[in-house]
Amino acid sequence: MLTSDLPFGMLYGALALTALPPLPSLAMSSIVFAGSAQLLAAQLFASATPGFIIILTTLVVNLRHFLYGASFAPHLRHLPAGWKWLIAYLLTDEAYAIAITRFNRSQAGSQGAAGTNAHWYTLGTGLTLWISWQISTAAGILLISRLEIPEAWGLDFVLPLTFIALLVPLLSEKASWMAALAAGVMAIVLAALPLKLGLIAATLIGVLAGVGAERLLPARRPPARRPPARADDALPGEK
Amino acid sequence: MTVWLILIGMGLVTYATRLAFILFIGRVDVPESVRGLLGFVPPAVLGAIIFMGVLLPDSEAVLVLSPLENLRIPAAGLAIFVAWRTKKILPTIVAGIVSLWILQAVLG
Numbered sequence: 347m348l349t350s351d352l353p354f355g356m357l358y359g360a361l362a363l364t365a366l367p368p369l370p371s372l373a374m375s376s377i378v379f380a381g382s383a384q385l386l387a388a389q390l391f392a393s394a395t396p397g398f399i400i401i402l403t404t405l406v407v408n409l410r411h412f413l414y415g416a417s418f419a420p421h422l423r424h425l426p427a428g429w430k431w432l433i434a435y436l437l438t439d440e441a442y443a444i445a446i447t448r449f450n451r452s453q454a455g456s457q458g459a460a461g462t463n464a465h466w467y468t469l470g471t472g473l474t475l476w477i478s479w480q481i482s483t484a485a486g487i488l489l490i491s492r493l494e495i496p497e498a499w500g501l502d503f504v505l506p507l508t509f510i511a512l513l514v515p516l517l518s519e520k521a522s523w524m525a526a527l528a529a530g531v532m533a534i535v536l537a538a539l540p541l542k543l544g545l546i547a548a549t550l551i552g553v554l555a556g557v558g559a560e561r562l563l564p565a566r567r568p569p570a571r572r573p574p575a576r577a578d579d580a581l582p583g584e585k
Numbered sequence: 586m587t588v589w590l591i592l593i594g595m596g597l598v599t600y601a602t603r604l605a606f607i608l609f610i611g612r613v614d615v616p617e618s619v620r621g622l623l624g625f626v627p628p629a630v631l632g633a634i635i636f637m638g639v640l641l642p643d644s645e646a647v648l649v650l651s652p653l654e655n656l657r658i659p660a661a662g663l664a665i666f667v668a669w670r671t672k673k674i675l676p677t678i679v680a681g682i683v684s685l686w687i688l689q690a691v692l693g
Contacts, residue, residue, distance in 0.1 A: 354674055370588050370589065374592055377593065377595070378592065378599050379599070387595060391588075397587060397590065397594065401598055404594075406630065407626075408599045409623055410626050410627050412606060412623055413615075413623050413624065414603065415602070415605055415606035416606040434603040437603040499682075499686070500642075500682065500689075503638065503642070503660070504678055504682060505634070506639050506661065507664050507681040509631045509634050510635055510664045510665055510681070515668075523628075525628045525629045525632065526631065528629070528632075529628075531636065533632075533636050533637050534640055534641060534648060537637065537641055545633055545634070545637070548629070548633040549626065550629075552628070552629025556628065556629065557622060
């Protein structure tokens, strides 16, 4: 987990520095603390996107956190408010994927030490990820500010490549494919929309395409059980 | 100054999405239909960014769909294959960027 986090953070730091001064680039990692949203924001800053569109895009990209929060909430219900506010701040994709297995295991198995300490385990995981994210961001900023990288190297291609690595594991069923494809095609069609609104519009159309595909395409199994696994269920380690 | 305001706005909306259900569970329940919608947000966002980054690179605002003229298309194809086999970020990036360099050197 951490091994994949380090290059990701360095990549963010490097890309952010093409659009922002070093201090805001670094600060974004602690103020926002959301990898894919930060990478995207770096690109939006670089193309001089209006601020409210950057914030709106961040909201859309992070909507999936509602699902993490909803699935975490029952496990945190007994904790004081301070714990909830702290764990919410640290609730990234990776922290969620690692911690939810621990919570589920402690719930299913004996209520031993693992069960009562699951929130400490979550805090430790979250803090470790937070520290490595800050350090790798700083490393990316330091490294790239000392190098002159020619445009011909096509380093801006690294962003879509990173998102390919994040997307492919999510494509476990036809409906997710439809969501990704429809949003992709619409992003190109709507690229000329003002204020970079094309990305948000394409995302909404992709979500609708995914829902539509799920309704129309025959399910792999009879719909007696809960609906087929979706992106949030495909996270590593949840099962 | 505005940069900092944008950063704070980004931080607030991100924190809100993480905190909302942790604080208000019991009072609100997520309907299954909303869960369905939210589950499709990640593939849709990622799909949109990938298509834009591969087919409409910032430097040229022209859509080039021929894989022999836009070398990012075959490079992205290889990256998708590597992502599918390894499920890791770094090998995917390396495969995509190195194959782009090789293709540029050979064909460009």
